[in-house]
Amino acid sequence: MTATPAWPPQSTPRLFVETELTPGPLRIDGPAAHYLVAVMRMAPGDPVKLFDDVTGEWLATAASVGKRDLIVDVSTRLRPREPVPDLWLCAAPLKKGRIDWLVEKACELGVDRLVPVVTQRTIVDRPKLDRLRSHMIEAAEQCARTALPVLAESVKLAALLRDWPAERVLFFADETGGVPAFAAMQARRGPAAILIGPEGGFTEEERGTIRALPQAVGVALGPRILRADTAAAAAVSLWMAACGDWQED
Secondary structure, three states, X not given: OXXXXXXXXXXXXXXXXXXXXXXXXXXEEHHHHHHHHHHOOOOOOOEEEEEOOOOOEEEEXXXXXXXXXXXXXXXXXXEOOOOOOOEEEXXXXXXXXXXHHHXXXXXXXXXXXXXXXXXXXXXXXXXXXXXXXXXXXHHHHHHOOOOOOEEOOOEEHHHHHHOOOOOOEEEEEOOOOOEEHHHHHHXXXXXXXXXXXXXXXXXXXXXXXXXXXXXXXXXXOOOOOOOHHHHHHHHHHHHHHHOOOOOOO
């Protein structure tokens, strides 16, 4: 007996839309339409998965396809918006390319909020948030995430620490030495954040200010010196394994 093919197919394109999704027709234009029409060669009847960061992921079918836009029929909600582990990543902006990679991996790994933090040795004071959000969206489309991380405005380190929430632990990557990160994270569950410094590291003054925060815990990320973007990915991975949604139910 011939097996029934899976529907929608695994190859179905997946797209983020700014419009809150409900059943019915939806017009898609701009770069998203170009991707579906010119790159994916969508034709009437072809499926597409859509998500909106509000209601979850939906199945839609192309109803009509033009040169610069298309109309899809949104029909079935496949999944609700996922619950997101309560983890912030507070990281000093890096050079273009490296910060793009950091943002992509933060999204893929499940971070809830990304906060660019300006330190004394930060190279880029004002990262282009629109570009970073685009990288987040592309990462979410690829990794099947239904919730986008919140991308906050840049904040100076002093202001970040001054307004720090009392209930949120702050694990900061301390290159001068700290407790092993995984053990520290397992021992302090609940709302958390990870603070990663710039390529040159925190200054002694900054390190002292961070340590003075009652919620701060200095952690070590192994015996090797890591690049800032590598340190961010490593620390988030450890937290997800210790406290996040990598845990078995």
